[in-house]
Amino acid sequence: MIGISIIIWKKKKKNFNVLPQLPRGCRLTKAQGTNFVLWTIRRKNDIREKTTESEKHLLFFDGYVTNFSELSSVSNLHQLSEESEASLILKGYEKDGIDFLERLNGIFNIVIVDLQTENTIIFNDRYGLLHLYCGENKDLFVFSPDILYVAETINTKDQINLNAIADFLNFEFVIGHDSFFKKLSLVPSASKILINSYGIMKMEKYWDYPYSIGAVQSFEDSVNKCDVLIEQAISRILRLTSRPALSLSGGLDSRTIAGYLNLKHTKFDCYNLGFKRGFCDTIYSKMIAERINVPWHFFDFMNIDYVDLIPEALNCLGYHISYNQCSFYPIFRSERVQDKNDVILDGMCLDAQIGETFSAFTRGEQKTLKDEAGELLYDMFFGIKRPFAQHLFEPEFVNLIVEGCKRRILTSVEHKIDLPLSQLSQYYCFITRVRRYTVGVSLINRYSLDTQFPFYDNDFFDFVLQLRPDFRKDRYMHKVLLMKKFPELAAIPWEKTGLPVGIKPCSIKKKIDSFISEFHYLLNRLTYGHLELGKNRFTLDWRFRNDKQFNKFCIDVLKTRCSFDRYLKNNAIEDLIRFEESGRNYIGLILSLVQVKLFFCQLESG
Structure with a gap:
């Protein structure tokens, strides 16, 4: 390693x-x-x-x-x-x-x-x-x-x-x-x-995210200071690289880096991973690259052989990163990318710092009740519900995966328990989800290129920890920054809404979108996942149902016997596969089980 x-x-x-x-x-x-x-x-x-x-x-x-x-x-x-x-x-x-x-x-x-x-x-x-x-x-x-x-x-x-x-x-x-x-x-x-x-x-x-809402700054002053500090962070990073690579999606974080790189007249290459060139995320990514006139490269997710490469990546990091975080490993592993670039820039964490993440809890100044914090954060990160856990796992493991997880979440944040929920949840994201999940893609990419994190600049992070939480609500601060600093990039639709940055979908559009999404879900279920509509970005659940080689690999691993099987109920694997193939999305749990079984099999094989 x-x-x-x-x-x-x-x-x-x-x-x-x-x-x-x-x-x-x-x-x-x-x-x-x-x-x-x-x-x-x-x-x-x-x-x-x-x-x-x-x-x-x-x-x-x-x-x-x-x-x-x-x-x-x-x-x-x-x-x-x-x-x-x-x-x-x-x-x-x-x-x-x-x-x-x-x-x-x-x-x-x-x-x-x-x-x-x-x-x-x-x-x-x-x-x-x-x-x-x-x-x-x-x-x-x-x-x-x-x-x-x-x-x-x-x-x-x-x-x-x-x-x-x-x-x-x-x-x-x-x-x-x-x-x-x-x-x-x-x-x-x-x-x-x-x-x-x-x-x-x-x-x-020697340091532990010292939250302190300092002297009250106006929203405009905060946006201006955010702009100065991000530009300073990008400038510091650029002292270390001559030709960076950027994984460019149709989202906000990577387009923010692209905007500042272009402002500095930096030569860089953009890479996008998707199913087809016609998917929204890929279309918007290409529009961003064309708007600032930088090279853009597309990799088709379905043409990359993950069956051999992903186990190799997981083994490199001891199976302690998510399968989902290995997606870009085959891209930055290729010689043609390494010949062009000397470092990967990762926009990791910006959404948690100044964006949407946990901004639903921004208005209330009430303190978090200690007894409720574990359960609130468990639900916030979509923990498995007890009835579903009972369907798949033996009773002793159900307690570990539900109540046990809630206790461990509480233990990880109890020294910050007096923070308002908006900041407590953000802190938990910083110390656990970002550090143990999101960073996985960069750790595995180190075998190809070093990764640098512009938004993990100390001065910028100090500013984030003093930022009023309500400024982050609905990504308002991030959107205003983009519209003010890079209006040409803000005018390109955002993949989450299909609208330019700053334009909120009206209530009628939200209802129509909700109706269409529900229709797509029902159609997926009725056709057992074989007629899927509405996908505008690549997803592993789609691949599980449509790529026979990938599907076979996952099912073969799931059905391999190992010592972990004693914690699974007799028909758990068959039921989980049936749920996924009938149009429900349990791919996260399926791939986690694949990974756990690979881990146990590796240990037991010596």
């Missing part, structure tokens, strides 16, 4: 081969001392230096930092063009200590070893987007992005965490820091970890 790994022995180092199998197309750099082995795996075409050493310290770095030019004036560092990122970080650390690391703006993991004492510091960014799993036994600590490797090294592969499995079947992600293995967890975001030479570990968080 691409990224940094380290094994630290608590006492005397054991003699065994600690290095994992090297992924295809990657290279390995390692260092070792009397009580540690440290290595990084990266693509062969990644030429940036990620390791450095001084008389006092050894540093390994993974990720990117965007604010070296600002830090150089404070810490008297040279510019990035003259030295590697790793070298700059080490010089800053040796001058200012941990305080310097806390000022870094970017997405990264850093490991620093004191060469005299062999004390080790492990430090990640505010948001923890580059996953690093940790585990320990009586002899050692292990940190690695390769969760299967960690589980095998500390000998916990046979200790399955059913709570995490229940989370995944429910939401396609695991709640909090848990993993599919007991005694093995994801390193929390904004962590600074110190392990001394005696094998004692201390972990602290």
Whole structure:
């Protein structure tokens, strides 16, 4: 798995081969001392230096930092063009200590070893987007992005965490820091970890989404400040890339990035994934690219062989990302894309920051009742209802997947329980859904190209956490920003409404659309899913019913026997397939079950 790994022995180092199998197309750099082995795996075409050493310290770095030019004036560092990122970080650390690391703006993991004492510091960014799993036994600590490797090294592969499995079947992600293995967890975001030479570990968080509605700003001032901060974030990112790629849909987030890139006269390529060139999302994506005159490339979802590629992608990340997040893996894996581009820009999280997500809870200032928070967030993320769970699972697992999930949701947010629901739900989205689900597409794409996240800029995020929640209602702020800054892009229809940005569907149109949607649903059901209308974007449920090879692959995996079957009722798989093939959409649960079964089969096959 691409990224940094380290094994630290608590006492005397054991003699065994600690290095994992090297992924295809990657290279390995390692260092070792009397009580540690440290290595990084990266693509062969990644030429940036990620390791450095001084008389006092050894540093390994993974990720990117965007604010070296600002830090150089404070810490008297040279510019990035003259030295590697790793070298700059080490010089800053040796001058200012941990305080310097806390000022870094970017997405990264850093490991620093004191060469005299062999004390080790492990430090990640505010948001923890580059996953690093940790585990320990009586002899050692292990940190690695390769969760299967960690589980095998500390000998916990046979200790399955059913709570995490229940989370995944429910939401396609695991709640909090848990993993599919007991005694093995994801390193929390904004962590600074110190392990001394005696094998004692201390972990602290240095930042945790400090919500504070500051001095009341007018809506217009907030839009203007949002514009300035996004433009600054894009400019910082562009210092690190010469030819970015952008996954361009007909939505708002990616067109926002496209607008700012065009404003900066940046050359970039746009990629769209769809079923047909005639689908709305693809049409609007192409219109955006043509409006700003940038290259646009289309990939037909139905012509990509996912049957072989998706299991490969899932195995790379230890089955801890959703099947849905692997869609773009075959695209950015292709040589023709890698020849054109050096990085992928991901608009992830903007909708949760300034858009629609959870804006239904923006008016009330009432505090969230602790007893209700778990259930409210469970329903908000479309948790499985108890009657349906009882139809598929044995009673002990039903309790894990319903009441158990609600308790784990509550535990993950209880230290922020006094926030109004609009902010509590947004916080939960940031720390769990975005970090454990949405980021999956970028983690797997790292095997082809690095990903950078313009909207995960520290200054912009600080602004978001002070933003009045009602400004986000109905994506109003985002729409106004687009109409003001890029009116030519706002005039292109939005794939969710089919209307230009800022134009609300009238009540009559909403009723007509609702009637048509209901008619399509009934037609799908009556024809057992074989006559589907109304699809304007690619969906895996459509492919499940129409692609015989994909359908066979899923059904074969679902019917494969494994130890997880004891938690399923006798006819659960047959009923779920029948529901899906009759026009209902249970593809999320079907693919999650496929993934869980692949995980169990992989473990049981040795």
